[in-house]
Structure formats: C-alpha cells, structure tokens
Amino acid sequence: xxxxxxxxxxxxxxxxxxxxxxxxxxxxxxxxxxxxxxxxxxxxxxxxxxxxxxxxxxxxxxxxxxxxxxxxxxxxxxxxxxxxxxxxxxxxxxxxxxxxxxxxxxxxxxxxxxxxxxxxxxxxxxxxxxxxxxxxxxxxxxxxxxxxxxxxxxxxxxxxxxxxxxxxxxxxxxxxxxxxxxxxxxxxxxxxxxxxxxxxxxxxxxxxxxxxxxxxxxxxxxxxxxxxxxxxxxxxxxxxxxxxxxxxxxxxxxxxxxxxxxxxxxxxxxxxxxxxxxxxxxxxxxxxxxxxxxxxxxxxxxxxxxxxxxxxxxxxxxxxxxxxxxxxxxxxxxxxxxxxxxxxxxxxxxxxxxxxxxxxxxxxxxxxxxxxxxx
Numbered sequence: 001x002x003x004x005x006x007x008x009x010x011x012x013x014x015x016x017x018x019x020x021x022x023x024x025x026x027x028x029x030x031x032x033x034x035x036x037x038x039x040x041x042x043x044x045x046x047x048x049x050x051x052x053x054x055x056x057x058x059x060x061x062x063x064x065x066x067x068x069x070x071x072x073x074x075x076x077x078x079x080x081x082x083x084x085x086x087x088x089x090x091x092x093x094x095x096x097x098x099x100x101x102x103x104x105x106x107x108x109x110x111x112x113x114x115x116x117x118x119x120x121x122x123x124x125x126x127x128x129x130x131x132x133x134x135x136x137x138x139x140x141x142x143x144x145x146x147x148x149x150x151x152x153x154x155x156x157x158x159x160x161x162x163x164x165x166x167x168x169x170x171x172x173x174x175x176x177x178x179x180x181x182x183x184x185x186x187x188x189x190x191x192x193x194x195x196x197x198x199x200x201x202x203x204x205x206x207x208x209x210x211x212x213x214x215x216x217x218x219x220x221x222x223x224x225x226x227x228x229x230x231x232x233x234x235x236x237x238x239x240x241x242x243x244x245x246x247x248x249x250x251x252x253x254x255x256x257x258x259x260x261x262x263x264x265x266x267x268x269x270x271x272x273x274x275x276x277x278x279x280x281x282x283x284x285x286x287x288x289x290x291x292x293x294x295x296x297x298x299x300x301x302x303x304x305x306x307x308x309x310x311x312x313x314x315x316x317x318x319x320x321x322x323x324x325x326x327x328x329x330x331x332x333x334x335x336x337x338x339x340x341x342x343x344x345x346x347x348x349x350x351x352x353x354x355x356x357x358x359x360x361x362x363x364x365x366x367x368x369x370x371x372x373x374x375x
Contacts, residue, residue: 011051012037015257015265016125016212021080024102028082033099036061036083038075039257046075046098048083059085059095066098071118072109075101077255077267078124078212106155108214111276111340119278119344123255123267127211129156130204132221135164135192139177141184142329145287146275147216148185149333153283156214158188161204163222166194184326186289195225205230209262219271227268231258235268277337279344284337288330294322305331 010017015037025035036048036059044063049056061083063075075081075098085096106126109119129151133144144160151158160181168174174192181190189207193200208230217223228234235258255269277284285292291313295303299310305327307314316322 011054011056012049014259014263015049015056017080020105021102024080025082028100032086033082033084035102036081037257038077038079038081040254041075041077042254045094046081048081048098050083050085059083060093061096061098062089062094063098066101072107072121073101074121076107076121076124077257078126078214079104080125108150108154108156108216109278110150110272111278122216122269123214125212126154126156126214126267128208128213129154129158130208130213130215131158131160132163132215132217132223132226133160133181134217134221135162135168135174135177136220136222139180141180141325142332143218143275144181145184145329146277146333148188149280149283149287150275150278151216151283152286153278153280158185159207159213160185160188160190161226162190162192163217163226164194164196165192165199166197168192184329185287187286193226195222195229198229201226201229205260205262208260208264208266210264212265212267214267214269216269217271219273221271223268223271227258227266230260230266232261277333277340279341280337281341284330284333288326290322291327291330 010022012035017035017037021035034050036050038046038048039058040047044067046061046063047058048061049058061081066075068074080102081098082100082102083096084099087097088095104124107124108122108126108129110122111119129147131144131147131151133140139162148158148160162177162181165174168177178190178192182188191200191204191207193204195201215223215227235256255267257265257267259265291305294313294316295305297312298305298308300308303311303313305311305313313322313327317324317327
C-alpha cells in the first residue's frame, strides 16, 4: 500500500515527483490509489511507473474512466496519474485503472491539422523542450521559429540542438550556423551536437539533468540517435541513413519516457512532418521579441507592417536592421495562429449552441411530461 508522506524521499523522485504533485494527490490519498507517471500511451491503455517498496515498477493501466472527446485532456506521456491497482484485470494483463490525471504544469500542444480546430498534446509536465534541427540540410530558420514559439507557449524552456554537427567540416561554418539559430531564437540556448562523435552531448546532458525534457523535431533529425546517446543505451531503434540525402529514416513511433543517467527524464517523440500553431500568441511574442519591440515604435497602434506610414518595422527592414525573411516568417506564423484561434472560437460557440439547444429540448420534454401528469 502506498503511504502518503510529503517529507519522506519518494521512489518516484527520479521521475519528477515533488511536493507540488504530492499536494495535488492529497484528495486521493487514503483511498487505496497510488500516483504514477505515464511513460507510454497506447490505444486506451498506458504504461506508468509506480512506487514499489524502495523502488519502482511499470504497470499497465486502463484509461476508460478518464476517456474524453477533448484531445487536450486525454492521457499523455509525462502526465501524473491517479492509479487504482486493486481493480486490474488479470485475464487481460491489466494491472490497474487510471482514476484521474493530476493538473498539468506545462503541455506542449500543436494543431492536429490545418483543416481542423483540434489541438494535439505531445508531452505533459515538461521543463525543457529540446528542438532538434539537423545540419545534414540547409538550416531551416523558419522551423526553429515555429518550434520555439510553441515551446515558449507550452510553459517549458526551449532549447535548440543542431544535430549531426560532424557533417559540418569547418569550425567557423559551424559557429556561423549556431549564430544564425541564436538570431531567430532570442534568449534560447543553442547547442551543436554530434551523436556520432559525442561532441556536445555531455553539455546537453548537464543542461537536462534533474528535470523532464521532451525531444522534438522532424523525421530524420537524428532524434532517436540523440536519445540513445543521452540515455546511454539503445532505447530507440535507429535505421540506416539514406545514401542519396544523408537523412535517417523515421524510426520512433510512440512517445516514450526514459530515465537519464545524470538525473531527470527524457520524452522522445516521433518525427513530426508538420507542426501547426496552436493559440501561441505569447510564444510568438517571445520568439519575435525584436519585431514586437520595433512595432511599439510604429506611428499607428494597429499597424500591420505592410505599407503604413511611420512603420518602424518596415524602416528596420529597409535599413538592413531586420531581415525581410524574419518579418515574413512573423507574418506567416501570426496569420496561421489567428486562423486556428478563430476556428477554435467558432467550434466552442457551436458547442455552446448545441448544448443550449439540447437543454431547451430537454426542458420542453420535461414540461410536456408534467402537463401530461397533471391531466
């Protein structure tokens, strides 16, 4: 039986358990439930680590009791869950049932589709969002801006990692690439690493020690290889690099949480073909702090930075102080974010109208029943 004790060292501390989560678990203490961290999600079931004696064990738990149509409230890797281990199903090899999810501190969310208004949560309760960008191709600054904006919005601290640094022959060239990445991610640490040679891996491990990190990036960015290097074991299968373009094949298929040898845990994610914005106005403001700062000097408060007189942003572009690519990326991401927010608001209004009509119909039905009874 799990003993609820805030002062005692807990076996799950290495997985991120602390006094804050223990306080959140207080309403469930004494009911026979235990806290567990979800390390993998798969079709209505989750793998979660729970305390067992002085150590931990992984259990398989059913999520039917917390099933929801809201994609942002479904169980996710990194969640802390309230688990009932007394009502498992031995025949199905189910160890327990998830009774509730503890409140999330952070959540990395992207738009599930450009044609829909649904969001998709990729990881929960994350301290660092590690954005992996390969140097096997030309550096994609726009992709960095996109990921970093969503990372800031999630509540996690973004970190840009330029992978496959060994493919860049000249140190000066590598330094320029790092500087380019830093220029589009103000206030964000940028590290160049090579899983093949080990360059920069120790520095990255030190940054991630003690917290929860999620590893994000497109397919072929070298995330699986980097995850193996950080964990110190082959936790992810790495396929051969394609001869024609030097890219790795997509290998990771689930979001898995792994313990890091230097402390902390890492959530590896599948390669992302597309990363849509999701209500990330605050994250965009931080990523494009230079553009936002210039905008405050514009003559008109509602300046769109298109052709208005007295536009400080356009003047900065004209004088070479702000790259035109940077402004175009800002406009693109801002428009995309505004579209998804508008779609989400429209969906919420439709849901409210539907609920209101259902309540009206129920009210009319109850009134008719009452009138029939009186007769």
